[in-house]
Amino acid sequence: xxxxxxxxxxxxxxxxxxxxxxxxxxxxxxxxxxxxxxxxxxxxxxxxxxxxxxxxxxxxxxxxxxxxxxxxxxxxxxxxxxxxxxxxxxxxxxxxxxxxxxxxxxxxxxxxxxxxxxxxxxxxxxxxxxxxxxxxxxxxxxxxxxxxxxxxxxxxxxxxxxxxxxxxxxxxxxxxxxxxxxxxxxxxxxxxxxxxxxxxxxxxxxxxxxxxxxxxxxxxxxxxxxxxxxxxxxxxxxxxxxxxxxxxxxxxxxxxxxxxxxxxxxxxxxxxxxxxx
Amino acid sequence: xxxxxxxxxxxxxxxxxxxxxxxxxxxxxxxxxxxxxxxxxxxxxxxxxxxxxxxxxxxxxxxxxxxxxxxxxxxxxxxxxxxxxxxxxxxxxxxxxxxxxxxxxxxxxxxxxxxxxxxxxxxxxxxxxxxxxxxxxxxxxxxxxxxxxxxxxxxxxxxxxxxxxxxxxxxxxxxxxxxxxxxxxxxxxxxxxxxxxxxxxxxxxxxxxxxxxxxxxxxxxxxxxxxxxxxxxxxxxxxxxxxxxxxxxxxxxxxxxxxxxxxxxxxxxxxxxxxxxxxxxxxxxxxxxxxxxxxxxxxxxxxxx
Numbered sequence: 001x002x003x004x005x006x007x008x009x010x011x012x013x014x015x016x017x018x019x020x021x022x023x024x025x026x027x028x029x030x031x032x033x034x035x036x037x038x039x040x041x042x043x044x045x046x047x048x049x050x051x052x053x054x055x056x057x058x059x060x061x062x063x064x065x066x067x068x069x070x071x072x073x074x075x076x077x078x079x080x081x082x083x084x085x086x087x088x089x090x091x092x093x094x095x096x097x098x099x100x101x102x103x104x105x106x107x108x109x110x111x112x113x114x115x116x117x118x119x120x121x122x123x124x125x126x127x128x129x130x131x132x133x134x135x136x137x138x139x140x141x142x143x144x145x146x147x148x149x150x151x152x153x154x155x156x157x158x159x160x161x162x163x164x165x166x167x168x169x170x171x172x173x174x175x176x177x178x179x180x181x182x183x184x185x186x187x188x189x190x191x192x193x194x195x196x197x198x199x200x201x202x203x204x205x206x207x208x209x210x211x212x213x214x215x216x217x218x219x220x221x222x223x224x225x226x227x228x229x230x231x232x233x234x235x236x237x238x239x240x241x242x243x244x245x246x247x248x249x250x251x252x253x254x255x256x257x258x259x260x261x262x263x264x265x266x267x268x269x270x271x272x273x274x275x276x277x
Numbered sequence: 278x279x280x281x282x283x284x285x286x287x288x289x290x291x292x293x294x295x296x297x298x299x300x301x302x303x304x305x306x307x308x309x310x311x312x313x314x315x316x317x318x319x320x321x322x323x324x325x326x327x328x329x330x331x332x333x334x335x336x337x338x339x340x341x342x343x344x345x346x347x348x349x350x351x352x353x354x355x356x357x358x359x360x361x362x363x364x365x366x367x368x369x370x371x372x373x374x375x376x377x378x379x380x381x382x383x384x385x386x387x388x389x390x391x392x393x394x395x396x397x398x399x400x401x402x403x404x405x406x407x408x409x410x411x412x413x414x415x416x417x418x419x420x421x422x423x424x425x426x427x428x429x430x431x432x433x434x435x436x437x438x439x440x441x442x443x444x445x446x447x448x449x450x451x452x453x454x455x456x457x458x459x460x461x462x463x464x465x466x467x468x469x470x471x472x473x474x475x476x477x478x479x480x481x482x483x484x485x486x487x488x489x490x491x492x493x494x495x496x497x498x499x500x501x502x503x504x505x506x507x508x509x510x511x512x513x514x515x516x517x518x519x520x521x522x523x524x525x526x527x528x529x530x531x532x533x534x535x536x537x538x539x540x541x542x543x544x545x546x547x548x549x550x551x552x553x554x555x556x557x558x559x560x561x562x563x564x565x566x567x568x569x570x571x572x573x574x575x576x577x578x579x580x581x582x
Contacts (some may be wrong), residue, residue, distance in 0.1 A: 003378040007364065014366050090360040094423060097328040098379035099352035277330040 004100070004108020005115070012078055012116035021074040025124060028070060032063050033131045040135040056136045057227045063128040064226075068153055068219050071121045075154035076177045078117065079161035081170035082109050083268075087277055088170065096277070106269045110162055117154035125150040142225035149222045149254065153215050156257055157181065159264035160213070166271045180213050188216030195247050203247075210249070214257040217249040224248040280339070281306045281431050281462035282327065287336035289322050296322035298486045299336065304479070306430075309453055309463040311477035311494070313470070313567075315575050319486040320466050321359065321435065327464070328356045328433055341431055352380060355424030359435035359466070361417055365409035369400055369419055372408055376423040394422040399448060413440040421449065432456065435466045450476055474567045482574045490574050497570060501536040503563035504546060508533060509556030518549045534563070 012018060036059055043052045083106070086092040096105050125147045132138050140146075160180065164173040191206020193199070210217040282304040289296035297319045304310045314320050325331040327338060329346055343350040363372055373391045382390055395401045398418040403411075411419060417440045424432060434453075438446040446469075453463050453476055467473050473480065474494070481491035490497070504523070508515065508531055516528060522545050523535035537543060543562070550557045 003375065006378075007375055011364070011366070090358060090362040091364060093328075093330060093358035094356065094361070094363065094376070094420065095379065097330065097351065097354075097356045097358075098376070099348045099381060100379055101348060274332070276332060277325070 001100075001104035001108045001111070004095075004105055005112040008082070008109050008112025009116050010112075012113055015078065017074065017077045018120075021070060021077075021120070024070055028066060029127055029131070032066075032128070033135075035059070036063075036131055036135045052136075056132070056138050057140075059136070060128070060132045060138065060140070060226060061223045063132070064125070064150065064222060065219065067124045067128055068150070068215075071117070071124055071150075071154045072157055072181055072215065074120060075117050075157040076161055076174065076181065079113055079158045079165060080174040080177060081165060082113060082162055083165040083272065084168065084170045084173060085165075092277060102273050103269050106162070106166070106272050107265070110158065110265050110268070113158055113162070114155050117158055118151040121151040121154050122147055140226040146222045146225045149218050149225070152254075152257060152261075153218050156213075156215050156218065156261055159261040159268070163264045163268040163271065166268045166275060181215065183209050184213035184216040187212075188220065191247075192220075210253065211256070214253065214260055217253045218257055220247075221249045221254060279306045280304065281308075282310075282338070282340055282464065284323075284327075284338040285336055287323070287326060287338050288334050289319075289326055289331055290334045295319075295486045296331075297326065297483075300483075300488055302481060302488065302491065304462060304464065306462050307457060307460045308478040309457050309465060309476050311473035311480040312464065312466045312483065313468075313473065313480055313571055313575070314483035318483045318575065320483055322486070323483070324433055324435055324464070324466055328354070352427055353430045355427060355429035355432040357417075357420045357424040357432075357434045357437050359439075361420035363408055363416070363419065363423070365411075366407065368407050369395070369404040369411070372419060373404070373422060373426065377426050380427040382426065390426060390428070394425045397425065397452060398422045399445075414442060414445050417441055418445070421452070425452075429461065431462045431464070433464045433466075436468065437465070438467070438469060438472060446472065470567045470571055480567070482571065484575045490570075494567070498567065501538060502540065502543070503534065503536050504543060505559075505561045505563055506533045506535070506546065506550065506557065507531055507559035508550050509558055511555060512553070515550065515553040515555050518553050519546060522546055522549055531558075 039055060039059060043055075081088075083092070086095070096102060129143055129147075157177070161173065161177045164176055168176065187206050187209020190202050191210070194202025194204075194206055280303055282302060284300050284302045287300040287302075288298055300323055302323075312320055312323070322331065326333050327340065327345070329351065333345070338345045340347075341350050341353055364375065367375065370391070373395065374387070377387045377391055392401075395404050398421050400415065400418050400422060403415065408416065408419060417437065421434075421437060424434070432453075438449050441449060450472065453465070456463060457476075457478075465473065465477060477494055479491070479493045480497065482489050501524070503526065506519075511528075511531055511533070516525070516533070519525065519533060519535060522542060523537045526534040526536055528534075535546065537546065543560075547557055547560060
C-alpha cells in the first residue's frame with residue numbers, strides 16, 4: 001500500500017494538471033492579493049471601521065470560496081482517471097498482478113492523492129490567510145480547524161471520484177463528478193438564499209444537496225469558524241451574499257463528511273475487489 | 278509430475294458470450310509452454326484469469342500449488358502483459374524500483390536484483406533514461422525485466438517478442454531457455470510459431486474458447502513432413518528412387534512433392550537426387566509442422582501473423 005501511495009503522490013506531482021493548477025493558483029492569488037491590497041489601502045487612507053469590519057471578512061470568505069473551486073477542480077482532475085485511466089491504458093495489468101491486494105491498490109491511490117491534495121489545499125489556505133493577515137490585520141480564531149476542514153474538502157471529492165473511477169470510464173466519471181460538484185455549489189447558494197428570505201423549502205433543498213455532496217457545507221462551516229458569529233453584531237452583514245454562511249452547519253455535518261469519505265473509499269474497494277480488468 | 282499450472286474446467290463468460298469454456302490445462306514445472314490460437318480465441322482471457330485480472334465464472338486453477346489469487350503465489354510469478362504500458366514519466370531505474378517494491382524486495386537485495394535483470398535484458402546503461410524515451414523494443418525489454426524481478430518460478434509472457442528485432446528475439450529466446458534450465462516454468466502466448474517451435478516443450482491450441490489439442494510438441498509433430506524438390510534431369514529411375522525413400526505426393530515437370538516420416542529422411546532425399554544423376558536446384562520444407570497444425574486445428578480464425 002505504501003508503494004502505491006508513494007507512486008501516486010509522485011504521479012500527482014508530475015502531472016500537468018498540477019502545473020496548470022499552480023499557474024491558476026498564482027494568477028488567482030496575485031489578483032486576490034492585489035484586490036485585498038487596494039481595499040486595505042483605501043481603508044487605511046479613509047478609515048471606516050464599520051465598513052471594514054464587514055468587507056474584510058467578506059474578502060476572506062471570497063478568497064476561500066474561489067480557492068476552494070481551484071482545489072476542487074484539482075481534486076476532480078487528479079482523481080477522475082486514477083483507476084479507470086490505468087485500466088484503459090493497460091498500466092494496471094503489470095501492477096495488480098504483483099503480490100499486492102486489490103484493497104491496497106485502491107487505498108494506496110486514495111492516500112497518495114489525498115495527501116497530495118490536502119497539502120495543496122493547506123498551502124492555498126495558508127497563503128490566503130497570510131495575505132489577509134498581512135494586509136488587513138485580520139487573524140481570526142479557529143484558523144487551524146478551518147485549515148483542516150479546507151484540506152478535507154478535496155478529500156471528500158477525491159473519495160467519491162475515486163469510487164467513480166472504479167466503475168465508470170474516465171470521461172463519464174469526469175462529467176458525473178463535475179455535475180455532482182455543481183449540485184453542491186448551487187445547493188449551497190440555494191440554501192443561503194433560503195436562510196436570507198426564510199424559505200424552508202429552499203433551506204431543505206440545500207440540506208439535501210449537502211447530504212449528496214457535503215463539500216459546500218464544509219465551506220460554510222469554515223466561514224463560521226473564521227468569522228465568529230456570536231461576538232460580532234455585524235455578523236449578519238458579514239455572512240450575507242453567496243460566500244457567507246447564514247446558518248452554521250453543525251459539527252455532525254463534519255462527522256458526516258468524514259463518514260462520507262470512509263463510505264465512498266470503502267465502496268471503491270468493494271467495487272474494485274470484484275472488477276474484471 | 279509436479280505441475281506449475283493446473284486448471285479444472287476454468288470458464289469465463291461475459292453474459293451470454295463465452296471467453297473460455299471448461300479449460301483443463303496441465304503444465305509441468307520446468308517447461309516452456311506455448312499457448313496458441315487465432316485472435317479472439319480466448320488466449321488473453323485465460324492468461325488474464327491465471328494472473329488475476331479476470332475472475333473465473335466457474336472452475337478453478339492451481340498455480341505453483343496454490344489457488345488463484347493467492348498473494349504469496351504472485352510473489353513467485355512474473356507477468357509481461359501484451360499491451361505493455363508503464364508509468365513512462367519514470368526513468369528505467371525508477372520503474373524497476375517501483376515494481377521491485379511491489380514484489381516486496383528491499384534494500385541491497387532489491388538493488389542487486391535490479392542490476393541483474395537490467396543486465397539480463399540488455400538495458401544496463403540505459404536505466405537513467407525516462408521510459409517515454411525508450412523505443413518499443415526497449416520498453417518490451419523493460420517489461421520483461423519487471424516480470425523477472427522476483428526471480429519467478431512461473432513466468433507468463435503475452436507476445437513477448439512482438440516489438441523486438443531479430444537480435445532482441447534471439448536474446449529473449451536465450452533468456453527463456455536459461456530460465457528453463459534453472460527449473461522455471463514459462464507460459465508463452467505467441468503468434469510467432471517459429472519461435473514457439475524453437476523453444477517450447479509443450480503446446481496447447483485454443484479455438485472459440487476451448488482447448489482443442491494439447492501435448493508435448495515432439496509428440497504432436499511426430500507426423501509426416503512434406504518436402505518440395507526442384508530437380509533438373511528428372512528421370513523415371515530417379516523418381517522411383519525418391520519414392521522408395523518417401524511417399525510421392527505429386528510430380529509436376531521438374532517439381533516433386535514428397536512426404537517423409539522423419540527429419541533424418543530429408544538429407545537422404547538430397548543424396549538420392551545427386552546419386553541418381555539429377556541436379557538439385559531447390560529443396561523446401563513445406564511450412565512448419567506447427568504452422569500446419571495451427572492452421573488445421575484453428576481453421577476459421579483470423580489471419581495469423
